[in-house]
Amino acid sequence: xxxxxxxxxxxxxxxxxxxxxxxxxxxxxxxxxxxxxxxxxxxxxxxxxxxxxxxxxxxxxxxxxxxxxxxxxxxxxxxxxxxxxxxxxxxxxxxxxxxxxxxxxxxxxxxxxxxxxxxxxxxxxxxxxxxxxxxxxxxxxxxxxxxxxxxxxxxxxxxxxxxxxxxxxxxxxxxxxxxxxxxxxxxxxxxxxxxxxxxxxxxxxxxxxxxxxxxxxxxxxxxxxxxxxxxxxxxxxxxxxxxxxxxxxxxxxxxxxxxxxxxxxxxxxxxxxxxxxxxxxxxxxxxxxxxxxxxxxxxxxxxxxxxxxxxxxxxxxxxxxxxxxxxxxxxxxxxxxxxxxxxxxxxxxxxxxxxxxxxxxxxxxxxxxxxxxxxxxxxxxxxxxxxxxxxxxxxxxxxxxxxxxxxxxxxxxxxxxxx
Amino acid sequence: xxxxxxxxxxxxxxxxxxxxxxxxxxxxxxxxxxxxxxxxxxxxxxxxxxxxxxxxxxxxxxxxxxxxxxxxxxxxxxxxxxxxxxxxxxxxxxxxxxxxxxxxxxxxxxxxxxxxxxxxxxxxxxxxxxxxxxxxxxxxxxxxxxxxxxxxxxxxxxxxxxxxxxxxxxxxxxxxxxxxxxxxxxxxxxxxxxxxxxxxxxxxxxxxxxxxxxxxxxxxxxxxxxxxxxxxxxxxxxxxxxxxxxxxxxxxxxxxxxxxxxxxxxxxxxxxxxxxxxxxxxxxxxxxxxxxxxxxxxxxxxxxxxxxxxxxxxxxxxxxxxxxxxxxxxxxxxxxxxxxxxxxxxxxxxxxxxxxxxxxxxxxxxxxxxxxxxxxxxxxxxxxxxx
Numbered sequence: 001x002x003x004x005x006x007x008x009x010x011x012x013x014x015x016x017x018x019x020x021x022x023x024x025x026x027x028x029x030x031x032x033x034x035x036x037x038x039x040x041x042x043x044x045x046x047x048x049x050x051x052x053x054x055x056x057x058x059x060x061x062x063x064x065x066x067x068x069x070x071x072x073x074x075x076x077x078x079x080x081x082x083x084x085x086x087x088x089x090x091x092x093x094x095x096x097x098x099x100x101x102x103x104x105x106x107x108x109x110x111x112x113x114x115x116x117x118x119x120x121x122x123x124x125x126x127x128x129x130x131x132x133x134x135x136x137x138x139x140x141x142x143x144x145x146x147x148x149x150x151x152x153x154x155x156x157x158x159x160x161x162x163x164x165x166x167x168x169x170x171x172x173x174x175x176x177x178x179x180x181x182x183x184x185x186x187x188x189x190x191x192x193x194x195x196x197x198x199x200x201x202x203x204x205x206x207x208x209x210x211x212x213x214x215x216x217x218x219x220x221x222x223x224x225x226x227x228x229x230x231x232x233x234x235x236x237x238x239x240x241x242x243x244x245x246x247x248x249x250x251x252x253x254x255x256x257x258x259x260x261x262x263x264x265x266x267x268x269x270x271x272x273x274x275x276x277x278x279x280x281x282x283x284x285x286x287x288x289x290x291x292x293x294x295x296x297x298x299x300x301x302x303x304x305x306x307x308x309x310x311x312x313x314x315x316x317x318x319x320x321x322x323x324x325x326x327x328x329x330x331x332x333x334x335x336x337x338x339x340x341x342x343x344x345x346x347x348x349x350x351x352x353x354x355x356x357x358x359x360x361x362x363x364x365x366x367x368x369x370x371x372x373x374x375x376x377x378x379x380x381x382x383x384x385x386x387x388x389x390x391x392x393x394x395x396x397x398x399x400x401x402x403x404x405x406x407x408x409x410x411x412x413x414x415x416x417x418x419x
Numbered sequence: 420x421x422x423x424x425x426x427x428x429x430x431x432x433x434x435x436x437x438x439x440x441x442x443x444x445x446x447x448x449x450x451x452x453x454x455x456x457x458x459x460x461x462x463x464x465x466x467x468x469x470x471x472x473x474x475x476x477x478x479x480x481x482x483x484x485x486x487x488x489x490x491x492x493x494x495x496x497x498x499x500x501x502x503x504x505x506x507x508x509x510x511x512x513x514x515x516x517x518x519x520x521x522x523x524x525x526x527x528x529x530x531x532x533x534x535x536x537x538x539x540x541x542x543x544x545x546x547x548x549x550x551x552x553x554x555x556x557x558x559x560x561x562x563x564x565x566x567x568x569x570x571x572x573x574x575x576x577x578x579x580x581x582x583x584x585x586x587x588x589x590x591x592x593x594x595x596x597x598x599x600x601x602x603x604x605x606x607x608x609x610x611x612x613x614x615x616x617x618x619x620x621x622x623x624x625x626x627x628x629x630x631x632x633x634x635x636x637x638x639x640x641x642x643x644x645x646x647x648x649x650x651x652x653x654x655x656x657x658x659x660x661x662x663x664x665x666x667x668x669x670x671x672x673x674x675x676x677x678x679x680x681x682x683x684x685x686x687x688x689x690x691x692x693x694x695x696x697x698x699x700x701x702x703x704x705x706x707x708x709x710x711x712x713x714x715x716x717x718x719x720x721x722x723x724x725x726x727x728x729x730x731x732x733x734x735x736x737x738x739x740x741x742x743x744x745x746x747x748x749x750x751x752x753x754x755x756x757x758x759x760x761x762x763x764x765x766x767x768x769x770x771x772x773x774x775x776x777x778x779x780x781x782x783x784x785x786x787x788x789x790x791x792x793x794x795x796x797x798x799x800x801x802x803x804x805x806x
Contacts, residue, residue: 335455342462
């Protein structure tokens with residue numbers, strides 16, 4: 001293996017990883033992106049709109065994908081993991097495992113395999129709101145634009161049907177996991193975040209009470225490429241909810257769950273209140289909060305949403321979520337601390353503002369690193385030549401993650417040229 | 420400005436809350452999870468969120484709030500508290516301070532709440548009882564030739580405790596102690612009732628006191644509120660056993676008093692006499708008391724992680740009740756089952772000391788909850804607060 005001083009490994013192909021990789025590659029470095037999922041774009045691809053401008057994230061992603069396609073110094077692997085790392089700054093040996101997609105580059109995304117596929121799987125991209133076939137396209141503008149076969153959902157021999165249906169010989173059921181090694185000068189960790197498991201918050205009813213969903217599910221319900229085609233429909237009966245409660249700090253700032261503030265959930269709920277209000281002028285959004293955290297200029301967005309007569313901001317945390325007897329509606333209890341009285345109200349749907357867990361909490365980096373008890377990377381204690389970006393260090397919004405990524409790209413370039 | 424509220428924080432008050440075990444009060448960020456998860460908290464002005472901010476801000480008037488007494492320390496709030504502020508524990512400390520606030524003399528309550536003074540508090544009944552024995556001329560400490568102490572003389576023959584400590588003297592001492600406790604409680608309740616019927620709790624009370632008191636007492640005897648606890652559900656049953664243990668024993672004591680002074684039937688009453696039923700009730704009471712308090716002890720240990728380890732003030736009553744029950748059972752055992760005079764009389768003496776502590780210090784120990792919580796529940800009931 002030759003020493004390649006000019007190479008950077010970026011772990012994570014979400015908005016942060018893409019940005020860091022692109023900035024570094026466009027500055028002349030060789031860059032390898034390793035992405036665990038079968039597509040690039042990460043959580044941003046799942047969002048309906050960005051706050052505070054309420055523009056769709058798709059256009060930003062498109063730009064990144066175009067930059068990526070045009071750049072010969074950038075390669076990426078999807079369904080890939082880093083399984084081993086050794087060495088030091090300027091000379092890291094990295095072993096990757098690339099899991100089989102069972103679909104090769106001949107795929108035209110015609111969809112014949114999915115049509116023929118008899119097996120189904122929970123659609124992780126839509127947070128389990130619907131199912132897809134075991135042969136599926138991750139989402140409508142997935143990059144790479146290729147189908148995937150989920151082997152774990154695929155019954156024995158069900159792959160044969162896909163294989164037979166494919167007119168392009170794009171299905172290769174004999175694919176096996178591959179390992180490869182790269183020698184890189186610097187590593188950027190951009191593993192991003194997972195949504196906290198809301199079912200663990202046993203008093204908020206997620207998974208027990210019908211029509212209690214997470215904020216990320218709300219993004220998918222509102223998104224045009226989501227399971228409902230962009231109509232906000234509650235899961236139990238596909239009726240549009242008129243009155244929706246947003247439960248802030250669902251697990252966040254709670255030492256029984258996530259002891260930290262997840263930073264984005266207040267803005268996310270305010271933003272989602274606009275989704276609801278825009279689609280149905282008669283709808284009501286009730287946001288229950290401990291304190292609304294809208295840092296910096298985001299406060300202006302809060303003012304705008306607050307002034308909408310269909311939005312009610314109630315100072316009091318929801319601590320009980322129950323099903324209304326004999327109905328799919330949801331009863332929530334909070335204390336309105338402004339009046340000092342308990343408030344029990346019934347809603348058509350309840351959105352839990354669930355927080356972020358760093359990906360390193362569940363999947364630590366393949367080399368020993370220092371983490372906070374919550375699983376965040378401690379940037380000051382990273383080995384030389386390894387940099388972490390975005391929500392691996394603390395919960396963050398997209399704008400700040402991207403700024404951070406540019407910083408990490410620069411730090412990596414400095415690291416490469418130092419030698 | 421009309422309706423202006425001037426907040427006067429009392430820093431010493433906050434420091435005392437922290438010192439007494441409410442050190443988590445400052446962690447509260449007022450999210451109201453506690454008020455919502457509490458099954459006992461009324462819809463209108465629920466506790467304990469508001470008490471938490473009053474405690475944090477050093478607003479001493481919180482001690483006059485009847486709501487701190489409506490809390491049964493289920494610890495549901497403490498389990499769900501996102502900040503580890505332990506509202507259940509903080510309210511327990513506030514109740515301790517309220518007991519101190521309403522007790523007369525307040526100093527005695529402070530002594531009771533501080534482990535340093537425990538030997539002093541126990542010494543008082545020991546000396547008092549010894550003094551009475553001496554005054555009656557039955558104290559066995561005799562100074563023979565020279566200055567040799569021969570110890571307490573143990574009466575010869577069948578063990579009959581009244582041979583050594585006359586029933587009349589006991590009744591006089593314990594009725595005195597009880598009268599003292601009742602007097603202190605009366606003063607305390609009078610002040611408490613006045614306090615809760617002025618600001619900020621002025622409401623029009625509904626219905627007659629007697630009728631409502633009967634309803635509240637029924638509620639208490641059935642432990643209807645206590646049963647609503649979730650995290651520490653078993654506590655209601657444990658507490659119920661202790662309460663009924665005491666009720667049985669009170670019935671026995673009252674009956675014995677009547678037998679002694681009205682019917683002139685002298686104690687002891689044995690299982691194999693025509694008064695066997697009295698002894699059966701006594702044994703049942705003791706059994707309930709001991710088993711109940713043992714379960715209380717176990718539950719405390721089991722819940723320590725969730726609900727906190729408890730304060731000295733809290734444990735004091737548990738140990739005192741256990742001591743009353745154990746010395747009582749041993750006094751009986753060493754007299755009637757396995758007669759050992761050398762042990763029986765001293766254990767009986769200890770039993771008397773324990774009971775004296777229980778009675779005499781009642782308005783100053785956690786036992787005072789019996790009275791203040793009843794009053795607070797009565798008030799809550801009469802002011803439409805869901806009790």
